Amino acid sequence: MTDFARTRSLFHMPDGVFYLDGNSLGPLPKSATRRVQEMMTAQWGEQLIRGWNASGWMMQPRRLGDRIGKLIGAPEGTVVVGDTLSIKVYQALASALELNPSRRVVLSDNGNFPSDLYMAQGLLGSLDKGYELKVVDPEEVEAAIDESVAVLMITEVDYRTGRLHDMKKLTAKAHAAGVLTVWDLAHSAGALVVDLEGAKADFAVGCTYKYLNGGPGAPAFIYVAPEHAGKVRPALSGWLGHESPFAFDLDYRSGAGIDRMRVGTPAVIAMAALDAAMDAWEGVSMADVRKQSIALADLFIHEVEARCPELTLASPRNGAERGSQVSFRHPEGYAIMQALIARGVIGDFRAPDAVRFGFTPLYIGEQEVLGAVGVLEDVMNNRRWDEPQYRKKALVT
Incomplete structure (x- = not known):
């Protein structure tokens, strides 16, 4: 049984804040400050370039990959860390296309994160071999898988609504049709029970600044x-x-196995922070995390619908059909979220009209959920959002 009181104590949370945005950026693990300072002073400061060997900087990508692999059902030696998610999407898609050379269609859906689609568009344009990016509604993905498709490229959890794709089912249908799969786990790793090996996924990518x-x-x-x-x-x-x-x-010669997917020099300072963050997962059951996140999200939905009737649920009502986030729609969604943030409830806004909230049991519980709903009720029922300062669009929403 996971001790969420223990994990909660591992994170810094500002006073007076109900943080429901870990699906965009996880909070600071308390140990990360010390770990990064130690790396910068004792390693970089004292060892200088010797740190690559003496402190194992060069092996960080593989070591961290194995730590993440335990959370996503990946065998040891099959995950490596580095670069950005967009670069990893590009790598995975390019490699998958080369493994299926006789086909010219990449299938995705409009719930995929736009950056993934941008990378696919750029890659297919550069290849200039008649490739097509076919984008359908999430509900139409399964029916669109056929023998014309080379690669199925899907984000498991829809970033807007939290709608959850069935990885095992879609991968099985893809393989039956001779299609390779690329799964984006940006909203899955650290939030859901993921079993890449069991689902027989071909490629997967993800970021580490959200739930990790x-x-x-x-x-x-x-x-x-x-x-x-x-x-x-x-x-x-x-x-x-x-x-x-x-x-x-x-001349280039590929490294062995997963090492060939490394590109640039490891970001050693950033990896020190990530390494500290991964310590929080020791002794944590992903099944417990999933069960608790569904319970928290269900509570949130129930309370919001009872107390804020102007908001319309955009996420699946059934917890088994969504990730660890919930979205509601309102024409004034942006202003509503800014009013919430001003009052200490931090979620985010996704165009055109969604207010989005994440539920991360490692550091939030029922108290935070009920507290956030109380503030939301006040903002909605007293139209606190209807002020000019809340309509001014910031660079990041």
């Missing part, structure tokens, strides 16, 4: 199934993905 609490801009990760890892050709043949980086050969 790695910090703003924390590095991404990529998973390659063991049966593909030794034969995929990295489209981004970076120095760190070379078989022998310090031989300084002029």
Whole structure:
């Protein structure tokens, strides 16, 4: 049984804040401050360049990959950390396309995060071989899988509504049709029970700054199934993905297995923070996290619908059909969220009209949920949002 009182004590939370936005950026793990300071002073400061060997900086991407792998059902040696999620999407899609060379369709849905679609558009345009990006409604994905499709590229949890795709079911149908799969776990890793090996996923990618609490801009990760890892050709043949980086050969030779998916030099300071964040997961059951997040979200939905009738639920009502986030719609969604934030309830807004809230049991419970609903009720029923300062759009929403 996971001790959520213990995990809660591991995070810094400002006084007077109900934080329901861990689905966008996880809060600061208290140990991260110390870990980063130690890395900068004792390692970088004292060891200088010797830290690459003496402190194992070069192996951080693999070591952290294995720690994340335990949370997403990935065997040891199949996940590596580094670069950004967009880069990892590009790598995974490019490799999958090369493994299925006779087909020209990439299938996705309009609940996929736009950046994934942007990367696909850019890649397919560069290849200039008649590729097509086919984007359908989330409910139409299963029916759209056929023998014309090369790769199914899906974000498991819809970033807008929290709608959850059935990874195992869709992957099985894809494979039956000769289709490879790329799964984006940005809203899954650390929120859901994920079993990449059991689902037989081909590729998966994800970020670490949301539910994994790695910090703003924390590095991404990529998973390659063991049966593909030794034969995929990295489209981004970076120095760190070379078989022998310090031989300084002029010709590229892929590293072994997942190492070939490394690209740039590890972001050592950021990885120190992520390493500290991963400590919070020791002794945590993802099944317990999932059960509690559904309970918290269900409570939130029940209370909001009873007390804020102007808001319309945009997320699936059944907890088994959504991720760890809930969205409500309102024409004044942006102003509503700004009014909430001004009163200490932090969620976020997603265009055109969704106010979005995340439920992360590692550091929030029923008290925070009920407190947030109380503030939301006041904002809605007393039209606190109807002020000019709440309509001014910020750069980040």
